[in-house]
């Protein structure tokens with residue numbers, strides 16, 4: 591059986607990064623429901639993130655999205671985060687909201703538009719220098735809607751050239767993380783649709799370029815844990831954007847639709863050294879809380895990742911190897927299922943109490959008075975939103 595002290599130690603090493611945009615209002619293309627107390631500034635988003643960290647103990651990092659989190663002084667924002675026990679995490683670029691990007695950004699046929707997109711990415715690296723962020727996370731909405739609209743390979747060439755310019759600008763301890771997504775907003779071809787395309791581009795760039803797996807960005811039925819295992823084997827897994835989906839890019843709370851899939855993914859992370867801080871896998875959330883309260887939803891999401899992690903760490907690797915070597919299919923499967931079916935909530939409550947945390951973070955947050963305070967104090971001004 592796995593040693594419980596070692597499991598607890600691994601849980602203590604885990605860090606989950608929360609997205610600034612998860613604290614703001616979001617919705618669908620049909621309606622954005624505003625919620626009382628939602629942050630109006632990047633600083634207020636950090637104040638909320640600090641509460642998530644206070645009650646979970648493992649969420650000190652906050653990812654920013656530029657220009658959604660534009661401020662005058664990024665070093666000051668980094669200092670603001672630090673005063674609250676936080677760090678600024680990945681800088682997410684945004685080359686999808688301007689009219690200029692109708693036909694794409696870094697893959698656009700017009701070099702002037704490509705230049706504009708690359709300039710934005712270089713600005714994001716400047717921001718990283720100011721905040722101390724180590725990861726530039728790139729997702730491109732680029733693609734085409736109709737057969738013949740543009741040349742598939744020419745677009746890959748433009749992508750490679752644009753990425754190379756950005757890669758050159760990175761500092762020694764900074765990474766370029768390239769996220770893929772099957773479709774949307776492009777509906778015929780997408781320029782980075784899958785892990786293979788991201789991997790090929792990253793390999794050409796070099797060691798500081800790695801792939802991001804957003805769990806909502808695959809075709810239904812895709813075996814995501816297989817992708818994770820392969821990328822770890824190649825040392826090309828830069829991180830995750832965790833969320834849950836029933837249909838497409840739903841961005842629901844991670845682990846809600848299919849907690850078993852989350853466990854299977856995290857087992858491959860465990861099996862392939864991905865929980866070792868030296869492997870440097872970024873465990874990020876990328877979610878939008880459209881109808882639920884935001885801070886408790888982020889807390890619940892962090893807990894869902896932590897529960898699945900605990901189960902993954904509980905897999906009896908020795909017994910599994912023995913069953914695999916003996917070709918005992920049922921015994922091997924039983925070892926994995928035993929871990930998955932373990933109720934880890936008492937273990938995690940104990941782990942929290944050992945750190946002076948509330949055993950139930952959701953209840954702890956509900957009782958702390960923060961929600962009432964922000965509802966009373968955050969009046970006037972414009973609420974932050976997904977895309978604002």
Ligand code: LRH
Pocket residue numbers: 682683729769771804831839876
């Ligand atoms: C694209 C995506 C990407 C963006 C985020 C807001 O669907 O997953 O990570 O930066 O959503």
Ligand code: MN
Pocket residue numbers: 729769804831876
């Ligand atoms: Mn994402």
Ligand code: MN
Pocket residue numbers: 771804806807839876
């Ligand atoms: Mn997405």
